[in-house]
Structures are given as structure tokens and as C-alpha cells.
Amino acid sequence: MEQEALSPELLQKLTPAVHRGAAECSQAISAWCAAPLTMSVERVGQSTLQQATGLLGHGETAVCACLMGMLGSCTGQMLLGFEDASGLTLADLILGRPAAGTSVWGEVEISAAMETMNIAGSAFLNGLAAELAERSAQPMRLLPTPPVFLRDYAASLLQSAFMNQALSDSLLVYTETRFELCGRPLSWTFLWIPDADSLDDLRKLLQSLPLPEPK
């Protein structure tokens, strides 16, 4: 049986930083989409390989994903996943077209999705890094890599995203979020997935932090 990669106490210490990342992401993508779009943290969780590969729905489902690498103080992956209809709704919104105006992924729609990921991922990392730096009084630098767009089986995409963490014997650590547009839920999934080496560094950093004050 796999061990926890981060103890409940360390997950609790990580949570405020993830929330700040989500808040900065919400602000940035709302400005980008010119609409009240919010990302909130569903959970900072740990699960088995099998559970993790179901995070984008049934494994055989065709899904789209915009993927960005994370470099610097913590390395890993960020992934924004959505089914065709949700992703194309986003493209319509950004391109100022009526809803359901697009039914296929063309260059313009893919570009709109990748730019959204670029903005969302960069803002999330900025918030995460700022919170961890403030609380640890240590410099934190998190840099995104350029996004890539993929459309494939949900399970195949997630296997590749979790491949590095799967090197360890521990449960997989990730942050799962949900999105709302004008208060209505969107079936997008944003995942933040630190890699195995970074988890060791993250563990040490979090151990040095005080527990967050209860709200």
C-alpha cells in the first residue's frame, strides 16, 4: 500500500498557498475573458495511480488538455483539462462569438485555449510562489514553460502528467480545482502536479512553516 507523500499537517500548510494561486488565477482569467470567471480549490489531495488517472473523467473519453511545465524552486506540471464542448465555449467567449458558435478545434480555438492556460498557469504560480515566499521568508521562483495543446484519451494524458510522481512508492499529490463562469459551474479541471524530486523539497519547506491560522 502506498504511503502518504505529504502528511495531513503538511497538506494543511500548503493549502493557503494553493488558495492564493487560485485567487490570482481567477483575477487574471476574468480579465482575459472579460467575464467573472473564478477558479477555486476543490482539494489538495493524494490518491493512488488508478484514482489519479480518473481525474478527467472516464479513461476512454476524448478530452483536451493544455499542459505547462513548472520550473524553478519547484518543478512539475500544470494541466487544464476539458471536454470539447467546454473548451469550445471558452474559445467562443474569448473570441467574442455567440455561445456554441464553434464545433471544431481550429488554429484560432487552440490558440485561445493555450493563451488561457498561459495566463491561468502563470498567475497560479505567481500566487503560489508569493505565499510560500512570504511565509517561509525564503526566495521562491516558479516559472511556467510554454503551453502545449493535446486532444487524446483522458487516461493517457493523465498517465503522462503523473509519470514523474509515479516513480515514487507514495500516493500522488495534486491540487484539484473547479471553475465557475458567472456563478455557473464549468467542467474544466486544473491540476497542479509537482514532480517527485520537488516533493522532497516542498516537504522540507512546509515543515519549516507554522500552521495556518484558523479562519
Added chain:
Amino acid sequence: MMPAVPNSDPSPIEKYNRRVGMGELDVMRGGGVLRTLLGSCIGLVLYDRLNVVGGLAHIVHPDSAGRTGPPGKYADTALAELLKLIEQKGGRQKNLTARYAGGSNMFGTTQLNQIGQLNTAAVARLLKAAGIPVLATDCGGGKGRQLSFEITSGDVTVEVLGGTPTSL
């Protein structure tokens, strides 16, 4: 002609359609279908046509190096476990043939490419050491694969999203 199932097996013939998840493996006898979805991982199929016993492992990494994960997760432990379970189901190592697929570099990164290549190389090396002939492979590229293994016929098909299933 469909091979006869030996009478010595007291267990009923299995008729299942089962999915093999990441790092898992499964073995069936007499009938049924084993399926898996692959990205950078390798789906290894072993088949004893004479005794109609086959197994599928979803291999994540090339070498356990003493780690204690599920046996299907690593190429070395997956092959050993598959051989054990196939023998328990009435199959024989001397009858086995192998086919495998996967090892995609879906994100176009150096690290994933290395893992895919290492997985592929490890499976090839282990099968050679075990004296199990490899009938076909479908590895590399940048797309995910859905692999399906039909036990009665021994047919293995691989399908990429939007493509048609092709026989391996």
C-alpha cells in the same frame, strides 16, 4: 480452429471484459477481453495459445530497483508476476509469445521520451532473457493508445483516438 481448453483445469472458463489500470496486471484463461489505456506506459501482452491463457501488464517504469509498488508497475516485477499467474492458470512459459505497445512521448518532453524508451528497452531485454519471442510491437510516437487483448483468439488490437483499431 479454436484451441481446446485442457480438462485438467477445475475452474470454470472465465468470460470477462476487464480493464487493467496503471501499474496493474491481469491474467485470464479460456476467454474474455483485457483492455488498457496507454500513454508513456507499456502494455505487455503474454499469450499461451495452446492452453488459451493470456496476461496483460500495464508497466509504468523499467526497473523496480527494490521498490515495493504493485508488481505490474515495473517491467521486471511485472514480467515475473505475469509468468507466475499464467503458470497458476495452467499456461506454460515455453508456449508464450509476447506483444507490446505504448511508450508515447505525449508532451514532447525529454524526460517522458526517456521513460518511454527505457520502458520499451527494459521489456525487450527482459523478454529476451526469459526466452519469450516477441511477435509485434507498436511503440513511441506522441499519441495515447487503447489496447485490447481477446483471450480466445489471442488477437491484440491497438487504437489511437480518432483512428481505426489495428491488429498488433
